[in-house]
Amino acid sequence: MSDQDVKDWISKQIASNNIVLFMKGTKSAPQCGFSMQVAQILNHLGVEYEDINVLDDMGVRDGIKAFSNWPTIPQLYVKGEFVGGCDIVREMFQAGELQDMLNEKGVASNAETQTA
Amino acid sequence: MAMAATEIERLILERFPDAKIEIEDLAGDGDHYAASVVAEEFRGKSRVQQHQMVYDALQGNMGDVLHALALKTSAPQQ
Numbered sequence: 733m734s735d736q737d738v739k740d741w742i743s744k745q746i747a748s749n750n751i752v753l754f755m756k757g758t759k760s761a762p763q764c765g766f767s768m769q770v771a772q773i774l775n776h777l778g779v780e781y782e783d784i785n786v787l788d789d790m791g792v793r794d795g796i797k798a799f800s801n802w803p804t805i806p807q808l809y810v811k812g813e814f815v816g817g818c819d820i821v822r823e824m825f826q827a828g829e830l831q832d833m834l835n836e837k838g839v840a841s842n843a844e845t846q847t848a
Numbered sequence: 849m850a851m852a853a854t855e856i857e858r859l860i861l862e863r864f865p866d867a868k869i870e871i872e873d874l875a876g877d878g879d880h881y882a883a884s885v886v887a888e889e890f891r892g893k894s895r896v897q898q899h900q901m902v903y904d905a906l907q908g909n910m911g912d913v914l915h916a917l918a919l920k921t922s923a924p925q926q
Contacts, residue, residue, distance in 0.1 A: 766916070802896075803903050803911030819919050820895045 738795035746809045750839040751781035754796045755806040759783040766818040767806040773825045774808075778841035779834060811837045850878035851914045856906065863905035864889055868924070874916075882918040891923035898922075 733741065745752055751774070757763030759771045759781070774781050786793035786805055793805070800807055800814050808815040810833065815821060824830040834840040853871045860869055860883075867887035874880040883902075890898045898921040903910045910917060 797911065801900060803908075814896060816896050816899070820899065823895070823920070 733789075733791050735791075735795065735798075738791045739799060742792065742796055742799050745782065745784060746812050749782040750811060750837075751779055751834075752784060752809040753781055753806055754784050754786055754792075754809075756785070756787050758785050763787060764805070766804070769818050770806045770808060770821050773821060773830070777825075777831065777834065779839060780841075810834065810839065851909060852878060853881060856881065856883065856914070856917070859907060859909070860885060860902060860905050863901070874918070879914075880916040881914075882920075884920045886922050886924050888924060890921055895921065 753759070753767075753770060753774065755762060755764070755767035755771060757767055759775065762768035762771050771783070784792065786796060796805070796807055797803055802814070802817060804817050806818055806821075808817075808821050815830075815833070816824070821830060824833070831840065853873055857869050857871055860867060864885070864887040867885050867889075869886075870884045872882045874882055885902055889901065893901070899919050902919060902921060906914065906917075
């Protein structure tokens with residue numbers, strides 16, 4: 733894929749999924765401690781999210797860093813908005829802000845979508 | 849690959865001369881750090897923006913020679 737194709741592909745993932753986690757490994761088998769921490773937080777909160785393993789594609793691995801202007805993986809997107817990496821997500825979770833934000837955006841685990 | 853704590857501190861101070869910086873070498877291997885940066889420049893910025901400013905100060909070393917830097921940023925308490 734060209735740089736532009738990668739950018740378009742990333743945009744599409746972020747637009748078509750409420751919560752997207754770009755990570756090393758998968759949510760069930762993380763391959764980096766930082767990715768694991770964020771996956772564990774999301775798993776703990778019981779939210780639905782799309783995990784994208786950047787180790788599968790070098791273009792996406794570099795592309796997401798340029799896309800977000802953020803030098804490290806993992807990267808969390810909620811409703812198309814970049815939330816942060818491991819430190820920020822953990823800090824927000826510990827302060828209860830992550831849960832509030834997910835509620836506000838209507839993507840928390842007890843949203844109607846789950847009972848449908 | 850690794851980076852000395854003094855070098856991290858120097859780069860951050862270059863950008864934020866009045867910042868209060870604490871750096872901890874988590875594993876003693878010069879490759880896994882935790883840094884706390886308190887700088888007036890962060891006031892009014894989101895966490896993402898604050899971290900981006902620090903990454904920018906590190907001039908591309910983050911995610912490259914510097915694998916792990918747990919960051920905590922804030923503006924000084926008023």
